[in-house]
Amino acid sequence: MGRYVIRRLLQMIPVFIGSTFLIFFMVYALGDPVAALFGDRAPDPATAAQIRKDLYLDEPLWKQYLHYMGQIFQGDFGTAFNGQPVTELMADAWPVTVRLTLVAIAFEILIGITLGVLSGLRRGRAIDTTVLLLSLIVISIPTFVSGYVLQYLCGIKWNTVSPTVSPDAPLNELLLPGVVVGLVSLAYVTRLTRTSIAENVRADYVRTALAKGLPRHRVITRHLLRNSLIPVVTFIGTDIGGLMGGALVTERIFNIHGVGYQLYQGVLRQNSPTVVGFVTVLVLVFLVANLLVDLLYAVLDPRIRYA
């Protein structure tokens, strides 16, 4: 187990280096950002040269990359154009997005798995068909549509919640955006759970458990659900990265100042330190989430062992 974790952690290093280089290269390929800082006016060459020098933009790409990596290992992610250190931006943005993601995941797990279990146990009946239809509808609606529609209905028409999220992003204001972020994944979680449950409900161990006279709810939660959750956990694990990336659209709609917002601003203003820094952390989150998922397998199914 310990060796497995170390091996996995070591594997992250080349992935980390490769992905940062790719992102760095792509942002660089967008062109020189300094000209845009001067608006519609031609940049003053002397000032532009000074700014380029400060931002290390006057060096060849490989040197810039080495310099950047050197900085990162000292915990310095560079400075955004407005003079703010990127680490400061991260400290502001990450907690908000993490909270939003947690709301979305809690929503997925609570509602998605419940619906999945219900429809899996009542295969072919009315409730199964209704859930199937609902999840198909939800899957087919893009996030930005559901975002704007829910915002309009709940925020303006019925006036039940604030249409946008205030700067501190308290949990109660994040409920609606969280639902919007998690909606599509929720449908997938429901479908996955349903299929998995429907498959396992006829398994021998379930019949044995029932024959032993265990109470029904215990059979479902301890035996059936635990064994059926493996594909669902895999999905949710890989989805964490996706949710954080997908928050880009939702954060814009609800004016949430999280990772999506910073990335959007970074791309719009070609601010390479911001973009590369945030994406690098996203990559790390994705890698760690995948590792956790793999480790969770062993918890759910003791037959799975790591060496």
Next chain:
Amino acid sequence: MRGVRRAKWAVCGLAAAMVAAGCGGGGGDSGGGGDGTGTVRSSWGDPQNPLEPANTNEVQGGKVLDMIFRGLKRYDPKTGKAQDMLAQKIETRDSQNYTVTIKKGWTFQNGEKVTAKSFVDAWNYGALLDNKQKNAYFFEYIKGYDKVHPTSGKASAKTLSGLQVKNDTTFTVQLTQKFSTWPETLGYAAFAPLPRAFFDDHDAWVSKPVGNGPYRVDSYKKGTSMRLKKWDKYGGPDKAQNGGVELRVYTDVGTAYTDLQGGNLDLADDIPAAQLKNVKQDLGDRYINQPAGIIQTLTFPMYDKRWNTADSEKVRRGLSMAIDREQITERIFEKTRTPATDWTSPVLGADGGYKAGLCGDACEYDPKKAKQLIEEGGGLPGGKMTITYNADTGSHKDWVDAVCNSINNALDKENACVGTSIGTFADFRNKITDRQMRGPFRAGWQMDYPLIQNFLQPMFYTNASSNDGGYSSEEFDGLVDRANAETDRAKAVSLFQDAEKVLAKDMPGIPLWYQNGNAGYSDRLSDVRLNAFSVPVYNEIKVS
């Protein structure tokens, strides 16, 4: 037990949130009645640069500077005319050497006195190359600028030799050329005075700027919001009529508009294009649509020989005639643009140099004559042309396609003109400064100060800082020089207009339309107005 406690916490959290929301929303109502204590909640965009006067070159940062600073002059919010603010008098005999006397009694918000030195230090800081100020060029007319801000290499002096402090209230300025309207440029934020605190602890100052205007910064969270409070000790004539302004950063103008409708916001000063159709119905009288000091043009690459032949001014004039400005501003911009008939802006007023129709028949839609002129001039180079724009901001594609359509119709050819996009604004600007354009490209000019000089010289004077098309005309340059040297204001303006007539003849850039400022506000507010720079005049807004 534990469960109960948790539930209590949840309830408390909810209650706290509701109280907070109540304060934000209802604070004005309870303390209202226009007694000047309500807070204006206004939309904001994240400023691109640190908030330093000489480093702020876009509207969002400028908005804040306009609230927390007062300089020697201020542009009247209604007329746009430069009026004395801190300046007692600005005297000159030769339009080149000026003596500035400032009023006594002004202080910064930290108690420090505003003296002649506050100005001179601030200007020296703004001009010095090492400080990388994006508005450094504002000081280029002051003697010694070439030393503190050489075009390449290092600065050989730290201060401008043309600036001399005489005593606490007087300083002198020596310019490198005659420039009669120079005092009127001093209302621009780059010329604001700075307190010692700015130089002593720069980082602290930038994170919470201290100025001398009607508002002081209460809290500033970069990228999120800024709270400004009315500064009670402000001694100027334009005291704030409300208790403060909360600027909230919006990631999207559409979201700000949604919040305005939802009663979560009081003032949105950018109406999303998609909502222009509904805005009148939604807001009625609370929608503002008025000219701003912005003109949009199509600039020709005069450095490209194909566009600069002996007869090509006929082609350029013909193209201008082929554009149906009226229809495009109405259908695509929902009348938030006004067809342009000169190279300035209506905000200047007739006294300031705006003259409707100065461009003459070259700016009037006449497809028949357009075709004839273009053919006389030898036709489009290679029979085809492109109009270049950037695809990332604004919805430029719509109007560029419409302009091309209009040209194609006039020429009776299907694909004579096509739009071509460049992915990002930065790349677009790079291609322009590298002179890689092979056909006309979109250009926008937002004035720095409401002067006719500012609309003509930077863009069309030989080798001027924003002369992107590389236009050069001895006749035009001569007239601008004479106008700058002319001390009589009316004569200077008429000389500038003569220079404009040269543009009408040569047509190095086609004036398309004047851009308006758009804003909408909630029914809590009254006396909302945009100034000539299309920035809301915050200190005059009343909250009820």
